Amino acid sequence: MENIGLLIEFKDGQVKNANFGMAAAARKESRQLVALVVDASASDAKAALEAHGVARIVNINTGNHGWNPAIQTAAVVAAMEKFGITSLIGLTSPAGRDLLPRIAARLDAPLIMDCTEIDLDGHRVKTSQYSGKTIATIVLTGSHFIYGIRANVVAPLNDPAVAEVIDFSFERDRGAGYQMIETRSDGSGAQYLAESDIIISGGRGLKSGKNFKLLFDCARHMNASVGASRVAVDNGWVPYAMQVGQTGVKVNPKVYMAVGISGSIQHFAGMKTAKMIIAINTDDNAAIMANCDYYAVGDLFEILPALKKALAALKG
Ligand SMILES: Cc1cc2nc3c(=O)[nH]c(=O)nc-3n(C[C@H](O)[C@H](O)[C@H](O)COP(=O)(O)OP(=O)(O)OC[C@H]3O[C@@H](n4cnc5c(N)ncnc54)[C@H](O)[C@@H]3O)c2cc1C
Known part of the structure; x- marks a missing residue:
């Protein structure tokens, strides 16, 4: 039976939902899913991972050096x-962008990030290229294979x-390398955009950072995250972490609302795989209007x- 490794991520002590789609992408009778849990509580994650077909959980303990990608990679x-x-x-x-390339380099293995489809038998993946204009099919060759999957492209499967x-x-001296001095949160408590099911984004049409409150107010009622176009970020209205697009986060939500966003190619590159796109715009000739569902x-x-x-x- 082939062992497929799943690098598990946590948020607030819980396994991130996007990991379950990853398990669904790998599930097959001839395979055993092995969850690799690094410096976290595997026993807390056990029930959730079992519900999604994981047969083995490797509880990796590095001696808790905090964030240390060199030690975690090893x-x-x-x-x-x-x-x-x-x-x-x-x-x-x-976290995946940090660790997976290091692991691939260590193993001299091919690595493809942002996969939208993975065929583990043929070592064949699909990923978007040229700002989403083309979908590349890539075959990996080698003895080891490292895949970074785009969050939410595969629906989780209940498969106990x-x-x-x-x-x-794996305790080891810190040696040369990194030492975490301090971590600071941006204080927003926002969910990572790439893993959100519902996103409401604002662009130049919002006119100021202060007006993003209108989006946050709606988002709270929809359990949504708030994103932005590059113009809103470049103007200093919102932080870069909220930018969706070619040079921002690539998202794949169930619903994407573009508010006061024209729908440039570069913005589309980050959200075109959304299951439903809704636009609010004063200009019915804006590009987004021809490329949305509502x-x-x-x-x-x-x-x-x-x-x-x-x-x-509605909530009331
Ligand atoms: C190399 C490169 C990389 C880039 N990467 C990104 C990226 O990652 N993400 C990204 O977003 N952009 C990116 N851009 C920028 C991109 O080309 C566009 O400039 C940007 O997406 C436009 O942002 P916008 O839609 O907010 O602004 P605009 O194009 O100015 O559109 C504003 C829209 O708001 C509407 N509007 C105005 N007032 C109102 C109102 N009161 N009510 C409703 N609608 C209103 C207007 O009709 C208009 O359609 C990149 C560009 C380059 C060259």
Whole structure:
């Protein structure tokens, strides 16, 4: 039976939902899903991982050096060797972008980030290129294969299994490398955009950072995250972490609302895979209007307060 490694990420002590789609992408009778949990509580994650078909959980303990990608990389590579894992899937998230390339470099393995489809038997993946204008099919060759999957491209599958938890200690001197001095949150408490099911984004039409409150007010009622176009970020209205697009975050939500955003190619490159796109714009000739499922032609300063009111009433 082939062992497929899943690099598990946590948020607030819980396994991130996007990991379950990763498990669904890998699930097959002839495979055993092995979750690699680094410096986190595998026992807390056990029930959730079992519900999604994970048969083995490797509880990697590096001696808790805090954020130390060099040590975490060495620990994951050692666990892959120990448990006979040649294919590893992680998320194309900030943590995944940090760790997966290091793991691939260590193993001299091919790496494809931002995969939208993965065929583990043929080592064949699909990923978007040229700002989403083309979809590339890439075949990987080698002895090990590292895949970074785009969050939410595969729906989670309820497929219960019984998992054994194996402790794997990888304690090592910090040596040369990194030392975490301090971490600071931006204070927004916002969910990472790439993993959000519903996103409401604002662009130049919002006219100021202060007006983004209109989006946050609606988002609260929809359990949505708030994103932005590059213009809003370049103007200093919102932080870069909120930028959606070619040079920002690539998102794949169930619903994407573009408010006061024209729909440039570069913005589309980051959100075109959304299952439903809704636009609010005063200009019915804006590019976004021809590329969305629903639109409202009108002034966002009238529509958003009305939307907030309607959402509050629905919730009530
Ligand atoms: C190399 C490169 C990379 C880039 N990367 C990105 C990227 O990652 N993400 C990104 O977003 N852009 C990116 N851009 C910039 C991109 O080309 C566009 O300039 C940008 O997306 C436009 O942002 P916008 O839609 O907010 O502004 P605009 O194009 O100015 O559109 C504003 C829209 O708001 C509407 N509007 C105005 N007032 C109202 C109102 N009261 N009510 C309703 N609608 C209103 C207007 O009709 C208009 O359609 C990149 C550009 C380059 C060259």
